[in-house]
Amino acid sequence: MIDPRLLRDDPDRVRAALAKRGLPDDPVDVALGADEERRSSIADYERLRAEQKQLGKQIPRATGEEKADLLARTKVLAADVKSAEAAQTAAEEDWRAALMDIPNLAAEEAPAGGEEDFALLETVGAPRDFAAEGFEPRDHIELGRMLGAIDIERGAKVSGSRFYYLTGPGADLEMALTQLAMDQARSHGFTTVIPPALVRPRAMEGTGFLGQAADDVYRIEGEDMYLVGTSEVPMAAYHSDEILDTARLPLRYAAFSPCFRKEAGSHGKDTRGIIRVHWFDKVEMFVYTTLEDSFAEHRRLLEWEKEFLDCLGLAYRVIDVAAGDLGLSAQRKFDCEAWIPTQERYREVTSTSNCTDFQARRLDIRGRFEQGTAPVATLNGTLCAMPRIIVAILETHQQADGSVRIPEALRPYLQGREELKPVADG
Template identity: 80%
Template sequence: MIDPRILRDDPDRVRAAQAKRGLSDEVVDRALSADAARRAAIGTFESRRAEQKQLGKQVAKAQGEEKADLLARTKALAAEVKQAEAAQAAAEEEWQAALMSLPNLAAPEAPEGGEDDFVVLEEIGTPRDFVAEGFEPRDHIELGRMLGAIDLERGAKVSGSRFYFLTGVGAQLELALVNLAMEQAREAGFTQVVAPSLVRPRAMEGTGFLGQAADDVYRIEGEDLYLVGTSEVPMAAYHSDEILDGASLPLRYAAFSPCFRKEAGSHGKDTKGIIRVHWFDKVEMFVYSTLEESYAEHQRLLGWEKEFLDKLELAYRVIDVATGDLGLSAIRKFDCEAWIPTQGRYRELTSTSNCTEFQSRRLDIRVRQDGEVKPAATLNGTLTAIPRTIVAILETHQQADGSVRVPKALQPYMGGREVLEPVAP
């Protein structure tokens, strides 16, 4: 959540941030009203409690009729104290709910607008010209069938739409990508993690995924557990309720986990293939930092993402995501989008967000530095989301006969294989 002092001291800044995201500022007024009610309720409760304590001292000294009157007043006051305490608890709950519903304040540098209002920061590599090469590129669905790499039919038979099997060289590609990503992360000083995919509600709410993204989250019926859509969730909660030593920062983790998403609102989009699916595996970078250092760390995360895509020899671009397309927690987000030949467009492969103190305030993660304790900053960045990365590799590096060239960086993890050969016509 945002710093409550900003809301109290500069509510117009919060209103402007809401407008920049394309959201109503009604929640700002509601939060301010809830804060005023909360403070009034605290004052009433403390006043009644003080009176109750003072009355207790008087009762101890009083006698006769005076004592009887004081005892009667004590009984009535006890009911008032209980009522004031309940009112304070209700006011506190309403204040917290209003505060939690406010998204992080988008960075001034983030472009304003919706999904299509991003700013292209750079383009790396040149998309292949298949016309000049004399053949029509096949899509990843056909290539996956020819290579024996992707089985969509049995995925649908076993689990339903938007599920799949990776088989043969498809499974080998996944393991190769995970190993390459983990090796790069380890060499960059990240601690490797295999993270749980089931978390308690606090972890999900603490990272902001029970807000505007709640419709996309799977909940386990009968259990107080959620399936995560990214290992950002368990990694953000990893140090919840802890005070970190400032000298140990940044703490960098690279976490592998399965990810699950309902893909609510995506009906009719990417229904074929493995671009948009309900389950996929991912290696996610997660960092704990100080607020002051988080902006530079955000650029470093983007640099590691670009380094990984360069190893895969892909053409891609980097975009600065517009404020209306930011998640609840992020102040700024950069996406790396790879060129998908058969779609004739760039598609997101990786994303990195600076969430500043938003998640740490919700999860009570603090830093002790120079004698001061304050909230940590958290950042996340995708190193590889497997299915889309496989799509980009197959379509980018395909050859006229349906074979696919293996990027040099992946070859050591593919048994030295340089080319994936078709096994079906």
């Protein structure tokens, strides 16, 4: 959540930040009202408690009718104190809930507007010219069938729409991508992690996934547990309720996990293939650092994502995501979008967000600084979301006969194979 002092001292800045996201500023007034109510309830409770303590000191010295009056007053006051305490607790909860409804303040550099209002930062590589090579590119669905790599029909039969099997070379390709991503992360000082894919509500709420993204989250019926849509969630909660040694920052983790998303609101979008699915595997970078260092760390995460895409020989562009398209927790986000030949457009394959101290405040993650303890900053960055990277590799590196050249960086993880070849029954 945002710093409460910022809301009290500069509410207009918060209103402007909401407007930049295209949101109404009602939550600011609600939160300010809740804060006033909270402060008033604290004062009422403390006043009554002080009176109760004062009476407690007078009773032993009183006698007769005076003592009886004091005891009667004490009984009434005890009920008032209990009521005031309950009112204070309720006001504290309302105040926290109001704060939790306010998203992180978008960076001044982030473009205003919605999904289509991004700023193009750079374009890397040129889309392959298949016409010049004399053949029409096949899409990943046909290539997956020809190679025996993707089985969408049986995925739908067993689990429903937006599910799939990776088989043979498809499964091998995911394993190779995972190992390549983990090796790259290790080389940059990341600790590799396999986190739980089920978390309690606090982890979801703390990372901002029970707010505007709640409709896209799978909840386990009958249990207070959720399936994660990204390992950002368990990795953000990893150090919850802890005070970190700032001398050890940054703490960098690379986590491999399955991810589950309802894809609410995507009806009719990407219904074919494995571009938009309910389950996929992903390697996610997650970093804890100081607020001051978070902005440079954000750029480093972007460079590591670009390094990964470069070694796969993909054409892509980098965009600065508009404020209205940011998640609740993000202050700024960069996306890398790979060129998908058969769609003739760029599609998001990686993203990295600086969440500043927003998630750390919600999860009570602090660092020990010279001036005392304070929230740290958290950042996340997708290194490899498997289905879309596989789509980009298959379509970009395909040959006229349906075979696919394997990027050189992946060959050591694929027994030295240089290409994937169509199977006889394809």
